[in-house]
Amino acid sequence: MTEALGAGAAGRVTFTRGGLTESVHRVHAAVVDARGQLVAWCGDPALVSFPRSTSKPVQALPLALAAPELPADELAVACASHAGTPEHLAAVSRLLARSGSTVADLRCGTHPPFDPEVAASLIRAGEAPTPLHHNCSGKHAGMLLACVLNGWSREGYTEAAHPLQVRIRELHAELGGVELEDVQIGTDGCSVPALALPLHGAARMFARLAAPTGDLAPALERVFQAMRSHPFLIAGTGRLDTTLMPLVPGLAAKMGAEAFYGLALRETPRGPLGIAFKIMDGGERARPHVTLAVLRELGVPVTEELRALAPTTLHNWAGREVGAVGVELGLEWAERNPAG
Amino acid sequence: MTEALGAGAAGRVTFTRGGLTESVHRVHAAVVDARGQLVAWCGDPALVSFPRSTSKPVQALPLALAAPELPADELAVACASHAGTPEHLAAVSRLLARSGSTVADLRCGTHPPFDPEVAASLIRAGEAPTPLHHNCSGKHAGMLLACVLNGWSREGYTEAAHPLQVRIRELHAELGGVELEDVQIGTDGCSVPALALPLHGAARMFARLAAPTGDLAPALERVFQAMRSHPFLIAGTGRLDTTLMPLVPGLAAKMGAEAFYGLALRETPRGPLGIAFKIMDGGERARPHVTLAVLRELGVPVTEELRALAPTTLHNWAGREVGAVGVELGLEWAERNPAG
Numbered sequence: 039m040t041e042a043l044g045a046g047a048a049g050r051v052t053f054t055r056g057g058l059t060e061s062v063h064r065v066h067a068a069v070v071d072a073r074g075q076l077v078a079w080c081g082d083p084a085l086v087s088f089p090r091s092t093s094k095p096v097q098a099l100p101l102a103l104a105a106p107e108l109p110a111d112e113l114a115v116a117c118a119s120h121a122g123t124p125e126h127l128a129a130v131s132r133l134l135a136r137s138g139s140t141v142a143d144l145r146c147g148t149h150p151p152f153d154p155e156v157a158a159s160l161i162r163a164g165e166a167p168t169p170l171h172h173n174c175s176g177k178h179a180g181m182l183l184a185c186v187l188n189g190w191s192r193e194g195y196t197e198a199a200h201p202l203q204v205r206i207r208e209l210h211a212e213l214g215g216v217e218l219e220d221v222q223i224g225t226d227g228c229s230v231p232a233l234a235l236p237l238h239g240a241a242r243m244f245a246r247l248a249a250p251t252g253d254l255a256p257a258l259e260r261v262f263q264a265m266r267s268h269p270f271l272i273a274g275t276g277r278l279d280t281t282l283m284p285l286v287p288g289l290a291a292k293m294g295a296e297a298f299y300g301l302a303l304r305e306t307p308r309g310p311l312g313i314a315f316k317i318m319d320g321g322e323r324a325r326p327h328v329t330l331a332v333l334r335e336l337g338v339p340v341t342e343e344l345r346a347l348a349p350t351t352l353h354n355w356a357g358r359e360v361g362a363v364g365v366e367l368g369l370e371w372a373e374r375n376p377a378g
Numbered sequence: 379m380t381e382a383l384g385a386g387a388a389g390r391v392t393f394t395r396g397g398l399t400e401s402v403h404r405v406h407a408a409v410v411d412a413r414g415q416l417v418a419w420c421g422d423p424a425l426v427s428f429p430r431s432t433s434k435p436v437q438a439l440p441l442a443l444a445a446p447e448l449p450a451d452e453l454a455v456a457c458a459s460h461a462g463t464p465e466h467l468a469a470v471s472r473l474l475a476r477s478g479s480t481v482a483d484l485r486c487g488t489h490p491p492f493d494p495e496v497a498a499s500l501i502r503a504g505e506a507p508t509p510l511h512h513n514c515s516g517k518h519a520g521m522l523l524a525c526v527l528n529g530w531s532r533e534g535y536t537e538a539a540h541p542l543q544v545r546i547r548e549l550h551a552e553l554g555g556v557e558l559e560d561v562q563i564g565t566d567g568c569s570v571p572a573l574a575l576p577l578h579g580a581a582r583m584f585a586r587l588a589a590p591t592g593d594l595a596p597a598l599e600r601v602f603q604a605m606r607s608h609p610f611l612i613a614g615t616g617r618l619d620t621t622l623m624p625l626v627p628g629l630a631a632k633m634g635a636e637a638f639y640g641l642a643l644r645e646t647p648r649g650p651l652g653i654a655f656k657i658m659d660g661g662e663r664a665r666p667h668v669t670l671a672v673l674r675e676l677g678v679p680v681t682e683e684l685r686a687l688a689p690t691t692l693h694n695w696a697g698r699e700v701g702a703v704g705v706e707l708g709l710e711w712a713e714r715n716p717a718g
Contacts, residue, residue, distance in 0.1 A: 055428055056565065057706060058426060060427070060428055060564075061659055088398070146695070147694065147696035158406060164502075172695065222396060225698060227700070228694070234396070297401075308686055320400070353571060355512065356485070361564070
């Protein structure tokens with residue numbers, strides 16, 4: 039079916055100033071239902087793209103499979119792009135200890151914590167960030183535990199040929215409903231393989247999180263519930279996953295770098311849906327706006343609290359109103375398409 | 379001539395990962411010669427856009443006209459989007475004192491200094507940034523002095539109806555070669571009017587800086603020389619204007635928010651040129667890449683030092699190579715176009 043559906047017009051998020059267009063972001067999106075069928079899209083639903091950290095719920099599946107009794111907070115931080123707060127670091131440290139690993143075993147690299155208060159407090163204390171502060175440290179700690187529990191070496195756990203990464207790629211193909219060779223391999227910011235697949239495949243992975251079936255269902259359900267029950271651990275103060283999930287019943291959401299987004303949505307008029315979108319220029323600022331437009335077009339009630347996540351009025355440093363943000367998504371629906 | 383030239387394909391800056399396109403930025407550009415003729419472009423040279431801080435050399439003209447003896451460093455900081463270092467603040471303070479003004483008279487608002495070391499040192503000292511740290515404080519100090527020297531009130535100097543802002547809009551029309559009503563008015567991040575004009579108009583303003591003529595020539599020459607002789611004051615450590623200008627003979631360059639750029643280029647095989655480009659999504663990271671591609675296509679020797687400003691290889695937090703950046707600009711030339 040996917041092949042029969044041609045790419046349509048990309049969605050647009052427009053930033054205006056004084057009533058004039060200043061900047062425009064283009065968006066491709068795919069929506070897949072519980073049967074794995076592509077039901078709606080904008081732009082090119084077959085666009086091959088890197089979900090980046092949006093892959094984390096799938097990258098955490100080998101852990102969820104091997105450690106069914108793992109506390110939900112530790113599974114959540116294994117799915118996180120966290121902000122490096124003490125709460126995040128404590129969860130990562132507990133997860134790391136389970137495999138007898140230490141911070142020296144993490145291969146994610148180091149960057150200043152995303153949380154500005156924590157970053158400032160490190161500066162005030164004259165302390166350097168450690169790999170624990172890296173937003174992917176929970177994923178890496180989870181990968182180390184998955185290796186130990188599966189009897190795989192922790193050595194080279196970030197390499198594409200390592201059994202863990204081979205398994206993760208197979209899971210992308212299986213859950214994404216695409217051939218293994220259609221899951222392409224790059225390298226992510228934290229040095230593990232970044233896997234690329236068509237947008238409808240990424241949406242299908244999230245549809246499986248929204249409506250788990252088959253052998254993987256218990257592990258998918260644990261990942262989904264871990265994300266929903268610990269939204270703070272998934273990201274951090276003021277960040278979209280954290281603020282969004284508590285406001286939408288039955289939603290698990292995960293950001294990825296370069297403005298990718300994945301949403302597993304259990305409660306819609308069309309039943310459970312998986313959504314993936316990519317803002318083509320990597321413009322992260324447009325993500326909340328696209329998210330709200332997608333929810334609205336899928337029939338999810340968009341409350342005032344939700345609208346506050348994507349302000350449509352822009353203010354300058356002096357607090358003065360200077361512009362606006364508009365979204366034209368215009369999802370096309372397969373059922374209205376003769377090719378569908 | 380401009381009307382006869384249809385818009386062509388936008389330029390593209392492509393970020394790849396593992397050989398696969400990850401993100402794409404689209405670019406519109408216009409190149410104008412010393413006679414004010416549009417000679418080359420990509421995308422739509424008539425795109426109406428906000429130069430934002432790229433307007434600063436023109437916004438500083440009333441100051442340059444009223445204070446012909448002003449030291450070049452103070453004129454430079456009036457054209458700057460500065461990083462808030464002590465050197466920048468000292469120049470702004472000297473300029474501010476000339477009109478008997480203080481930091482309390484600045485209407486730019488406040489943001490943390492762009493220079494990360496200075497921002498960190500403020501945090502360590504437990505100090506809050508002041509309006510002096512705002513990247514536009516030099517422009518505002520210059521505007522206050524221009525008001526005093528012209529006998530205009532300092533009150534309301536940021537308002538579109540103030541004589542200073544009226545004069546600046548007239549200068550945009552005159553130097554841009556467009557009608558006054560074609561210079562549209564928004565509000566900038568620092569609360570002064572943000573003026574919008576067609577891209578060829580912005581390029582024409584920079585062509586006038588590259589080849590000053592007429593009554594404004596002495597003031598245009600002072601602005602050009604101030605920018606070239608104080609590249610650090612124009613921006614700051616590691617920022618494009620500052621690193622670029624010393625590497626290209628006869629170039630004055632000024633960044634604007636939302637990925638606008640203006641270049642006044644005196645030494646090219648076609649004589650002096652003015653260039654303006656806008657990266658349509660506001661993606662600032664693509665600016666160095668577009669700049670180098672423009673210089674190359676205009677016949678300016680691109681040295682190894684220049685190439686280092688726009689690395690084509692991407693590395694992750696662990697220092698590992700993960701991707702590449704490519705540019706397809708493909709300027710169209712009026713002389714090869716039957717409509718030209």
